[in-house]
Ligand SMILES: Cc1cc2nc3c(=O)[nH]c(=O)nc-3n(C[C@H](O)[C@H](O)[C@H](O)COP(=O)(O)OP(=O)(O)OC[C@H]3O[C@@H](n4cnc5c(N)ncnc54)[C@H](O)[C@@H]3O)c2cc1C
């Protein structure tokens with residue numbers, strides 16, 4: 620057992636003060652990822668700063684017609700919030716595709732963004748891993764890499780980001796609001812997570828002394844034509860091998876605007892403006908969808924065990940875009956038993 624101190628933050632400035640005063644401290648929200656990492660001795664913070672009592676649990680409309688989501692809103696509350704279900708069903712669908720009801724009850728919105736990779740070697744301290752121990756090597760590149768990335772990889776790391784919610788947030792172009800010693804700033808979701816490059820130990824562009832306070836969704840939710848499809852080894856309680864968030868606006872039988880993001884394939888939700896531009900002005904048919912998939916996957920590279928993901932992603936993109944265009948989104952199992 621590695622000892623650690625526990626402290627409770629009284630408000631956001633106090634949380635920032637506490638984290639800035641101790642570089643080995645970590646915030647704890649739902650604890651559904653951090654506690655596991657501590658049990659495996661992958662992370663060993665000397666101090667946990669409990670942020671669960673901070674007033675960051677509300678969801679409200681913004682003056683520009685968007686939605687402001689506090690960082691401590693539980694994943695379940697977010698998925699079932701009436702405004703999310705009605706205006707941003709893509710977010711609801713992505714969240715309900717993840718984890719289990721119990722986990723979603725505990726997991727927070729902010730924590731979901733910062734959950735760490737599920738690469739097997741990252742959790743196995745007996746093996747080299749550049750993300751866990753910079754400079755030690757990557758066991759996955761020549762090891763068991765079935766669940767690893769096919770896009771945006773580097774020679775140092777081929778891990779994926781495991782979140783479902785973030786894939787929907789990427790497609791909708793959400794903004795992450797953070798606060799730190801220098802004040803508040805807003806980070807577009809596309810710039811929040813990083814590619815591994817030669818610093819795979821750094822997952823995001825959040826500074827170690829900053830706290831996520833909220834997520835903001837823009838007014839456009841694409842509620843009429845959207846779908847989130849998650850392909851995994853089991854129907855529930857499993858991370859994505861490949862997931863697709865698709866959203867579009869159709870006018871006069873043509874695609875006016877399209878959004879397409881992939882999960883389970885890269886160190887961050889994967890989007891490419893060129894793939895979405897290729898859909899604009901086209902009839903929503905299989906030819907257009909296959910072309911968008913070709914563009915989005917153009918730079919994909921498989922490793923010994925995950926080459927199958929390239930073809931799987933191609934078919935998943937076509938299917939998800941078809942569901943979105945037809946207004947027949949993928950129904951998550953949990954919806955049926957609710
Ligand atoms: C068995 C299992 C299955 C799962 N399946 C899925 C799945 O299929 N899809 C999916 O998307 N997720 C899945 N998850 C992951 C789950 O969604 C995340 O663990 C959860 O969202 C993390 O939120 P949390 O509040 O518990 O974070 P914590 O564990 O409390 O924290 C995680 C990290 O975020 C930091 N942190 C938390 N809040 C803030 C904040 N506001 N500001 C700054 N730093 C912060 C913490 O310091 C820590 O580093 C699964 C988890 C488990 C255990």
Ligand code: SF4
Nearest residue numbers: 738748749757776777
């Ligand atoms: S892929 Fe990344 S997380 Fe996995 S072993 Fe290699 S360096 Fe570690």
